[in-house]
Amino acid sequence: MKTIMVIADGLGGRPDDTPEGTCLEVANTPTLDSLVDRGTAGLMHPIKPGVRPGSDTAHLSLFGYDPEKYYTGRGVFEAAGIGMDLGKNDVSFRTNFATVDSDGKISDRRAGRISDGQEELEEALSELTSKKYPDVEVRFKTSTEHRGALSISGEDLGGNVTPTDPHELGVPIPQAKGLDEESIKTAEVLNEVTDQAREILESAPINVKRRKEGKLPANAILSRGAAKYPDVPSVEEVYGVSASVVAAGALYIGVAKVVGMDYIPVDGATGTVDSKIINKAKAAIRELEGGKDVVFVHMKGTDNASHDHNAEAKVKFIEKIDETFAWLDDNIDWNETHLSFSGDHTTPIRYGDHVAEPVPVMIVGPNVKTDQVEMFDEYTAMHGGLGTFSGQLLPITLSYSDQLKKFGA
């Protein structure tokens, strides 16, 4: 038995998303409607009622991991998501390349959204090291544009460290502070490394060149989202299944990797409304055919459009998802595959950020008890056979394919 779990980021909406209702109500979704007609629906609180989810905490919860227990911070997922190989001794941070002026004050938090030269910068920063604590290892990796990740690795390092990104301009880079005993050393290393990066980057050839071209130099790194690697069992250990992740955003790839899923890169997957999501569907089917039990597919465009207050783009992206599901419907082996579909949170158009209201969810496949729901949106899903529940979407889906381990005897 196989499982495809598709999460459209920020899928849920509110009545005033458009004059005619939520984007899911307005979008023309013949395939989603057909699927839910053959399956069962419900409303899912990504974490629990009244908890406003982040994307990272929500995904942990959807995979069946209580974020209250396992969430340590975002940095570890960003770092894992861009391909850093992390272990239990790592404390990881998201970083930005930034521009600091001659007075030492931050003048641009994204170094003019630097678009090339990342390899050179990464190479230059491979020298980063802690002089005070030679047993501590420091690693840096760039991602897209100004984005990157930093990892500080050593025995008993705490992850409770304040950011060096002040989220404002015209101020110096703040000193990191350790908020508990074990995190003081981590903060010291982060401060050492932040100073070193300033020196290395100030004189880096790429920045000399950027200045000449009138561009802002990437002469500092700002770090935030400190997170100790979580002590989390893999999906293989918890459920006894092998799993892959098909996604474009580093955060989602990272959460999935940390719970033991294999990352499958896909051509044209961009994490935006323009993403070639059909390629994600094709990759998912390939992974199942290749022997994986579970594929988690993440689609980001719904959330981007919501954050941009763009109902039209969200409706259009939902219709693109619907077309992708039409292909999936034709290519899934329905005798042995379950498809579950939901969002990781509600992102209404007007508010443009995550809210705690539940998200519609559907599960289709063998053993599912079909209900009366024939269309897929926030209103119809209220009446679905899954009722209203919190997180746990992966194990709930796995139950139908007899793939859960028993708790007790």
Place this chain on the structure above:
Amino acid sequence: MKTIMVIADGLGGRPDDTPEGTCLEVANTPTLDSLVDRGTAGLMHPIKPGVRPGSDTAHLSLFGYDPEKYYTGRGVFEAAGIGMDLGKNDVSFRTNFATVDSDGKISDRRAGRISDGQEELEEALSELTSKKYPDVEVRFKTSTEHRGALSISGEDLGGNVTPTDPHELGVPIPQAKGLDEESIKTAEVLNEVTDQAREILESAPINVKRRKEGKLPANAILSRGAAKYPDVPSVEEVYGVSASVVAAGALYIGVAKVVGMDYIPVDGATGTVDSKIINKAKAAIRELEGGKDVVFVHMKGTDNASHDHNAEAKVKFIEKIDETFAWLDDNIDWNETHLSFSGDHTTPIRYGDHVAEPVPVMIVGPNVKTDQVEMFDEYTAMHGGLGTFSGQLLPITLSYSDQLKKFGA
């Protein structure tokens, strides 16, 4: 106010249980339908959505005890269920009488399902003792056929011990290992006792006789399900109610006894589809008339039939439950009694083992808000007034009879 809580083990099913649907849909259940028409229905996740329940963890959860917090293992319930008097220093195991050949290898895990002589074997094993740790007490008790329980009692003994039952043939009895510091001593005693039992049983007169008769000797005990006695408050302490358990299976009797219910034996209650469950209903009414607040009645036949992939037997047993409920309906004092009915998990016919899908549930009696549900099965219950919830069936029922203690002030 009085409460009867009836659990039909493995009651829930799946759409393909029979060509016409789940066994509950197919069974002719006029009384269950009449009861749910006068009461309220819902779907219950025995533990929580996406968690595949064991019978022991599920019953803890139905009684309102979080198994994540209280569950230590199955052995303690089996031992309590067959009548061992246990306390906080006990580490208990389920045991099998087995046959070990002259090479010391296990040739039958059930000693030919030994059907008599259990008293003699128990008597012989009353000598079991730890020579290495004279402060530790060892007790053994037989149950039906090859089944029994072992308890090792002493200060600070851990219950995290690997089994000596390898669940395979042709191998020697494995050494038990303690998986944490406190459990090393427990494992040592278990290994001592396993060796002693081999010697005692090898020369026991009953085994000499069995060999002469060409029967397999019960010349070893295999232990599994190690469990420290859980630090669990009684239903009297938690809810302020007195309670009895009417059941045949040792496991269910054991869980109920551990939470402080009095065990009431019933003639003809066998824990199979042939059980005289009407006698359980009569015993329940007697207990309430005798002054008890709550009676928990367990019926096992539904689960046995499901594990045997026998839909016909499951349907028939559900119809027998329905007849029993007809008697109950006539004999319950409805002015002051609540009846709740559900399963401890779903056991579909084809899969034949527990799955995580929710189970239909009903509550009938004073103060219950009746809903639109007029028939009792997995589909109708989706629309019930109880909605979809997790465990807690006993306290939910007790609320209607004003018998819960307040949390807070």
